[in-house]
Amino acid sequence: xxxxxxxxxxxxxxxxxxxxxxxxxxxxxxxxxxxxxxxxxxxxxxxxxxxxxxxxxxxxxxxxxxxxxxxxxxxxxxxxxxxxxxxxxxxxxxxxx
Numbered sequence: 001x002x003x004x005x006x007x008x009x010x011x012x013x014x015x016x017x018x019x020x021x022x023x024x025x026x027x028x029x030x031x032x033x034x035x036x037x038x039x040x041x042x043x044x045x046x047x048x049x050x051x052x053x054x055x056x057x058x059x060x061x062x063x064x065x066x067x068x069x070x071x072x073x074x075x076x077x078x079x080x081x082x083x084x085x086x087x088x089x090x091x092x093x094x095x096x097x
Contacts, residue, residue, distance in 0.1 A: 003066040004050070013062055016051040023047070044076060 008015040025043040030036035052059055067073055086093040 003069045004048075004062065007062055007066045007069065008052075011058070011062055011065070013054050013058055014052055015062070016053070017049075018051075019049045021047040041076075046073070
């Protein structure tokens with residue numbers, strides 16, 4: 001939601017302040033020693049506090065556009081391919097996947 005300042009500028013909307021707090025819930029299972037360890041993210045919550053003299057409808061539009069243009073939120077909602085490339089002592093190390 002760091003896009004709030006950019007989107008507010010584009011919409012010519014006054015925002016006096018904006019703070020975002022991101023909370024994540026994670027899980028871990030399996031065993032590292034047994035080679036079965038897995039971790040994951042269960043939930044992400046973004047708490048956004050905005051101070052603005054603008055009408056509520058305009059701030060709501062600002063939030064919709066900021067959310068729609070946030071790369072992180074979009075990557076979480078629409079997963080993209082991720083790759084792991086490892087070099088050991090300057091040489092490629094084939095992935096264990």
